[in-house]
Each structure stands twice: as C-alpha cells, then as structure tokens.
Amino acid sequence: DIQMTQSPSSLSASVGDRVTITCRASQGISNYLAWFQQKPGKAPKSLIYAASSLQSGVPSKFSGSGSGTDFTLTISSLQPEDFATYYCQQYNSYPQTFGQGTKLEIK
Amino acid sequence: EVQLVESGGGLVQPGRSLRLSCAASGFTFDDYAMHWVRQAPGKGLEWVSGISWNSGSIGYADSVKGRFTISRDNAKNSLYLQMNSLRAEDTALYYCAKGRGYSGYDDIDYWGQGTLVTVSS
Numbered sequence: 001d002i003q004m005t006q007s008p009s010s011l012s013a014s015v016g017d018r019v020t021i022t023c024r025a026s027q028g029i030s031n032y033l034a035w036f037q038q039k040p041g042k043a044p045k046s047l048i049y050a051a052s053s054l055q056s057g058v059p060s061k062f063s064g065s066g067s068g069t070d071f072t073l074t075i076s077s078l079q080p081e082d083f084a085t086y087y088c089q090q091y092n093s094y095p096q097t098f099g100q101g102t103k104l105e106i107k
Numbered sequence: 108e109v110q111l112v113e114s115g116g117g118l119v120q121p122g123r124s125l126r127l128s129c130a131a132s133g134f135t136f137d138d139y140a141m142h143w144v145r146q147a148p149g150k151g152l153e154w155v156s157g158i159s160w161n162s163g164s165i166g167y168a169d170s171v172k173g174r175f176t177i178s179r180d181n182a183k184n185s186l187y188l189q190m191n192s193l194r195a196e197d198t199a200l201y202y203c204a205k206g207r208g209y210s211g212y213d214d215i216d217y218w219g220q221g222t223l224v225t226v227s228s
Binding site: 038045046049055093094095098 | 142144151152153154157166167168202207211212213214215217218219220221
C-alpha cells in the first residue's frame with residue numbers, strides 16, 4: 001500500500017499569514033493527489049485534485065503543486081475560516097490512502 | 108445540488124453485522140464511482156472501499172478486506188456497505204462519497220454527512 005506522510009502534523013499561524021503543508025508518498029503517484037479541508041463536526045470538503053486543480057467554488061488562495069512523491073498545499077492570506085484540519089489523499093491505486101492530517105491553528 | 112444521505116448506522120455487538128446505505132441525488136448516479144470513507148472518533152480519515160460506475164472495479168482497505176462488501180444499485184441511486192464480523196476498531200463515522208469520475212481511480216468531490224457505527228458489547 002502507498003503510505004502518505006504529511007508535515008507538519010500541526011501548525012500555528014496568524015490571520016494574514018501564508019502557510020505551506022507538505023505531503024509525501026511512499027512511491028510515485030504521478031499527480032493523483034487530492035487535498036481536503038475538514039472543520040470540527042463537519043464532513044471533509046474537496047479543495048484540490050490532480051495535485052494542482054482547484055475544485056469548483058474554492059477560492060484561489062488555495063493552491064497545490066507537486067508530482068511523483070512530493071506535494072504541497074499552500075494557503076495564502078489566512079482568514080479565520082481557514083483554520084481547520086487538512087488531509088492529502090492519493091488515488092493512484094487501490095487502496096486509496098490519506099495522510100494523517102495537519103491541524104492548522106490560530107496563533 | 109449533489110446530496111448523499113447515509114443511513115443504517117447504530118450500536119452493534121462485536122462479531123455482528125450491519126448494512127449501511129447511501130441515497131444519492133442531484134447527479135447521474137450511474138455515471139460515477141462511489142466510495143466509503145470512515146473516521147474513528149478524534150482520528151483522521153481512512154478510505155474503506157470504492158466501486159466503479161458499473162461495479163466492475165472494486166477495492167478495499169486491508170483493514171476491512173474479507174469482512175466488508177461494497178455494492179451499488181444504479182436503478183435505486185443507492186450505495187451500500189455490508190459490514191460483517193465487526194470489531195471495536197470499526198467504530199467510526201462512515202461517510203459516503205462521490206468520485207469525480209467513473210472508474211473508482213479518481214478523487215472524491217462530494218461527501219455525505221456520515222452515519223455513526225459503534226461496535227461495543
């Protein structure tokens with residue numbers, strides 16, 4: 001199975017900051033990588049697919065990059081509603097696998 | 108508007124069975140793959156199973172292989188998860204999710220609100 005490792009596991013930032021979350025796959029997955037946002041008590045929400053394509057309706061402050069084994073999610077100009085947990089997921093092969101999550105907290 | 112409504116969760120004893128259902132609306136159900144994803148209390152997301160548009164391609168997480176069976180009824184716009192030999196570690200909120208494409212080898216673009224399964228004696 002492909003293991004997905006996110007770093008950091010938690011991150012403190014201030015409103016207005018720009019942050020980057022990293023996701024590494026244990027083997028190459030081309031660009032079959034998605035990012036999700038989850039707020040407490042809510043279902044996850046799709047942000048990015050195919051490593052860098054923005055889900056419809058998601059603001060352009062969210063951006064993704066990478067290919068192969070190393071990927072990043074960048075969030076610019078943090079707002080209060082952006083503080084949440086973020087997950088990466090590979091869908092290159094079954095079983096699909098998620099990273100362990102990165103909790104973004106307000107500093 | 109895409110809607111995914113899960114049902115069938117509840118409290119069940121270890122070793123027993125449970126069947127989850129997901130009613131889909133707002134899109135052409137038989138054009139898309141579907142998935143089940145779970146989240147144990149206070150933990151991260153775990154992909155459980157996926158099924159292609161025509162049930163021709165199915166996959167399972169190692170943790171549920173041989174115990175869980177995914178299926179779909181395109182005539183009823185419904186997705187199912189038959190869960191047998193349940194264990195305490197299967198306790199989680201189970202999400203029904205829509206694939207972006209038809210094959211199952213694609214990402215998830217919409218999620219239901221989840222149904223809670225608790226395995227305990």
